[in-house]
Amino acid sequence: DKVWEAYDKSLMRRDLTNTPLDSKRQIWFHFKDYLNCTFKEVTELRHVLRMHAEGYLKLIRNDHSALTYNGRICVLREIHRVLMDQARSKVNPWEGFKMRPDDSHTRRELTIEEIQRLARQARKQGDEWERLFCIGVYTGLRLGDCCNLEWKCVDLVRSIIQVIPHKTRKYAHGKPVTIPIHPTLAENLMQTKVSERLGCVLPTIAGYYRRDRPKVSYTIGRIFRNAGIVTSVHVEGRKWKVPEATFHSLRHTFVSLAANAGIPLHIVQSIVGHESTAMTRHYYHENE
Secondary structure, three states, X not given: OOHHXXXXXXXXXXXXXXXXXXXXXXXXXXXXXXXXXXXXXXXXXXXXXXXXXXXXXXXXHOOOOHHHHHHHHHHHHHHHHHHXXXXXOOOOOOXXXXXXOOOOOOOOOOOHHHHHHHHHHHHHHOHHHHHHHHHHHHHOOOHHHHHOOEHHHEEOOOXXXXXXXXXXXXXXXXXXXXXXXXXXXXXXXXXXXXXXXXXXXXXXHHHHHHHOHHHHHHHHHHHHHHOOOOOEEOOOOOOOOEEOOOOOHHHHHHHHHHHHOOOOHHHHHXXXXXXXXXXXXXXXXXXX
């Protein structure tokens, strides 16, 4: 019961922000609950043996993707490693397990015709929703960064957007990405009077995103469905449907359109804020 508290306070653990740290905490408590139900005699960390680890991994193997499965091994192995001396544990029971091959299902890019259908449906939902999709298509920004984009990050005179992506803020040491503003996006943004270019570019949607994020996701899902685009599919070996086309598909589409237009991959990488060209290639879907 005291393992997480000890790990959280340990100077040996990696320095993480709240979100990844909370994800690790949830993984630990999921394993602890498994022990409480299945091996009640295990009351100390040094009592955890390989058989207990094997039993837990067999339990989660069929209902989780390889990414989740491998991630849990890594987290539980690290927690045990950090606390081994303190717990007087001689062996790390999580060492030696083979990682499962990657079975991740990548969101696909969208066709030009699908983007046009999305634009029409977003327009029916309201001006801000149309602008949200316009920002997504022409910047490649993630949903949260699109919703929370502020006018102070938009320079229509120099025709650039400079913003520090939320996801990479802790890794990029505050370094912003610089995105050239496409003429179509510029035309959309200029519809807002200069005197009104204060705060968020999408004030209503930004409010929804901060107070009631599921409402934003639901509305986006409805726009996709009304455009006749399937958002999730069944994949062999998975218990639940997996995302097929979501707002994040606009990011894949941006990378693919840019690369297929002849923009060097390292430039695309710089615009979308990837740490390596390998990640950018993951987003790149070569057209026919």
